[in-house]
Amino acid sequence: DGGITQSPKYLFRKEGQNVTLSCEQNLNHDAMYWYRQDPGQGLRLIYYSQIVNDFQKGDIAEGYSVSREKKESFPLTVTSAQKNPTAFYLCASSKTTGNSYAGELFFGEGSRLTVL
Amino acid sequence: AQSVTQPDIHITVSEGASLELRCNYSYGATPYLFWYVQSPGQGLQLLLKYFSGDTLVQGIKGFEAEFKRSQSSFNLRKPSVHWSDAAEYFCAVGPFRGQGGKLIFGQGTELSVKP
Numbered sequence: 001d002g003g004i005t006q007s008p009k010y011l012f013r014k015e016g017q018n019v020t021l022s023c024e025q026n027l028n029h030d031a032m033y034w035y036r037q038d039p040g041q042g043l044r045l046i047y048y049s050q051i052v053n054d055f056q057k058g059d060i061a062e063g064y065s066v067s068r069e070k071k072e073s074f075p076l077t078v079t080s081a082q083k084n085p086t087a088f089y090l091c092a093s094s095k096t097t098g099n100s101y102a103g104e105l106f107f108g109e110g111s112r113l114t115v116l
Numbered sequence: 117a118q119s120v121t122q123p124d125i126h127i128t129v130s131e132g133a134s135l136e137l138r139c140n141y142s143y144g145a146t147p148y149l150f151w152y153v154q155s156p157g158q159g160l161q162l163l164l165k166y167f168s169g170d171t172l173v174q175g176i177k178g179f180e181a182e183f184k185r186s187q188s189s190f191n192l193r194k195p196s197v198h199w200s201d202a203a204e205y206f207c208a209v210g211p212f213r214g215q216g217g218k219l220i221f222g223q224g225t226e227l228s229v230k231p
Contacts, residue, residue: 094217107159
């Protein structure tokens, strides 16, 4: 079955460490997204990518980095510069290409990061 | 600026009762509107979407939503709630010209169901 796989599901980090969250999709979608979820704040966009080797900052990109070397993969690195990294992180994808919208977002199961 | 407001943070209904979750949006053009549901610790699942045409849209699990342009609203309804409907519900709007397919989400409404 096609879908989005996020790993790990739970991750613990010490302050000052960088961590990378994995996101892989086999839906053949062009666009991929990373959202952060905190209680009572909904989902906030961190980064998105419409095509391989290109990505754009979202609303809360500070302290995060991404890469898009393959269509299927969009890993997110939470750096030590992120002041409050404890959160639930959701990866999503869609068929859209550029300004041509083709469908809704499909989400992975999420990764919960806790900073100790 | 584009935004989505869900006025109710938490709603409790009795099993078998009707449900309406409110969503208001701010968007200059014709919006695409979505409702997603999330169980604790899980990802989001699409319930329904509005792109164009009939303003009353049907979704999965017996949910429906009505788009009212004059009120900038897209409220979610279900005639009879089941205990398994307890979850968090998110309204979203998008996409935005030049910004790919990203969506803007409301803060969410947590639904509790009383037996």
